[in-house]
Amino acid sequence: KIKSTNLSLEDYKDKAKDVLSSSTYEYIKKGSLRKSTEKSNKKAFKDILIRPHYFVDVSNISTSTNILDKDVIWPVGIGPTAMHRLAHLDGEVASALAAGAQGSIFVLSSFSTASIEEVAEQAPDTIKWFQMYIYKNRSINMDFMKRAEKAGYKAIVITVDAPVHGKTYLKYPDFDLPPNLSLSNFVGITDRPSQTVSSSFTIEDLKWILSSTSLPVIAKGVLTKEGAKIVRDAGCTGVIVSNHGGRQLDGTPSSIESLPEVVRAVGKDITVMFDSGIRGGDDVFKAIALGAKYVFIGRPVFYGLAVEGQKGVEGVLDTLKQELENVMALSGCASLSDVKRDRVVHWKYYQG
Ligand code: FNR
Numbered sequence: 028k029i030k031s032t033n034l035s036l037e038d039y040k041d042k043a044k045d046v047l048s049s050s051t052y053e054y055i056k057k058g059s060l061r062k063s064t065e066k067s068n069k070k071a072f073k074d075i076l077i078r079p080h081y082f083v084d085v086s087n088i089s090t091s092t093n094i095l096d097k098d099v100i101w102p103v104g105i106g107p108t109a110m111h112r113l114a115h116l117d118g119e120v121a122s123a124l125a126a127g128a129q130g131s132i133f134v135l136s137s138f139s140t141a142s143i144e145e146v147a148e149q150a151p152d153t154i155k156w157f158q159m160y161i162y163k164n165r166s167i168n169m170d171f172m173k174r175a176e177k178a179g180y181k182a183i184v185i186t187v188d189a190p191v192h193g194k195t196y197l198k199y200p201d202f203d204l205p206p207n208l209s210l211s212n213f214v215g216i217t218d219r220p221s222q223t224v225s226s227s228f229t230i231e232d233l234k235w236i237l238s239s240t241s242l243p244v245i246a247k248g249v250l251t252k253e254g255a256k257i258v259r260d261a262g263c264t265g266v267i268v269s270n271h272g273g274r275q276l277d278g279t280p281s282s283i284e285s286l287p288e289v290v291r292a293v294g295k296d297i298t299v300m301f302d303s304g305i306r307g308g309d310d311v312f313k314a315i316a317l318g319a320k321y322v323f324i325g326r327p328v329f330y331g332l333a334v335e336g337q338k339g340v341e342g343v344l345d346t347l348k349q350e351l352e353n354v355m356a357l358s359g360c361a362s363l364s365d366v367k368r369d370r371v372v373h374w375k376y377y378q379g
Pocket of ligand 1: 054055056068106107108109136137138158186247269270271272273274302303304305323324325326327
C-alpha cells in the first residue's frame, strides 16, 4: 500500500531548487523561445473544470487499467528524460526502482546516464520501455533496439518532435554534462551523442524501425490529427500526445488542448497516451477524461530525485496517486472507466 506524504509536486519543485545548482535547475525547467507552450501546458489544465456527481458509492476507488496488454494499478508513468544523474547520483536506476515500487511504467531515455542494461539489471521488476530518436546512422537505432529487446524492455518509443533542438534563451547556455557522468548507451559508439540525431528523417525511417523490431512502437510528440493518422497508418501501436514539455516548438497548442483532436482521429484504432504539464492528480483526471489511456510526467521526476533520490521519486508518484484517488472520490468516479468526457468542461463552454 502506498504511503502518505504531505508534499505537493510544487513543494518538491521548491525543495529541488534549493538542492540543485542554478544551471542544472535551469536546464530541467527550461522552455523554448518565449515559453508560451511551456506556460500554457500548465495554464490550459486550469481552464478545464471538473463536473462532480454525488450519490455515488466512492468508498472503494479503483485506478487500475490496462496498457499494452499489461494490467497496471494506475495510469501514470515516468516519461523519457535525459540524464537523471544530474539530479541525483542514483539516477535512472533510482527512478526505475521508484516506478516499480509505485506500479508505474518507466521509460528510459536513450540519453540516459545509466545504460539500457544497467537499468534492466538493477530494476528487473519494473515495466520498462525504451525511448530513442531517429539517428543519422541506422545502425545506432538497430543496436539500441536489439539491446532493449534483449534486456526485457516492452516497447520502443520514437520521439518525433525533435528533428532539431528547440531554441532557448538561458542564463547558463553552455550547460553540459559534468565530466564524471556519461551518456552510457553511446559508450563505444560515439563521443558525440548529441550529434547523432537525424534532421532528415521521414515516415520511411519510422516504417523501417517498425519492420526491425518485434516490440510495439509508440510515436511520442504527436499534436495533430494529421500526425496521428500518419503514425497509425505506418503501424504504430500508440501515440503519446506531447509537446516535449514546451521544450521544442514554441507556439503549439498546449498538450491537453491537442489531446481531443488526436483521440477523435485515432483513439479507436491505437492507444493514445499523454504528457506535458501534469502537476497534480486533478490534471491526470482531466487527461483521462479527455481520452488519454495513460499519462507520463517529466520534470517532477527530477524534482523528486533531487530531494531524496528513489524515495523522492516514489513520493512524487505517491502524491499524484493520492490526489487522483481524492479527485475521483470527490467527483463521483469509483473507477477509471467513470472518468469520462462529460466529467470535464472548458470554462468557455461552461453554461451552468
Ligand atoms: C525531456 N524530454 C525528453 N523526451 C524524450 O523523448 N527524450 C529525452 O531524452 C528527453 N529529455 C528531456 C529532458 C528533460 C530535462 C526534460 C524536462 C524533458 C521530454 C519529456 O519526455 C516530456 O515530454 C516532458 O518532460 C513532459 O512535460 P512535463 O511533465 O515536464 O511538463
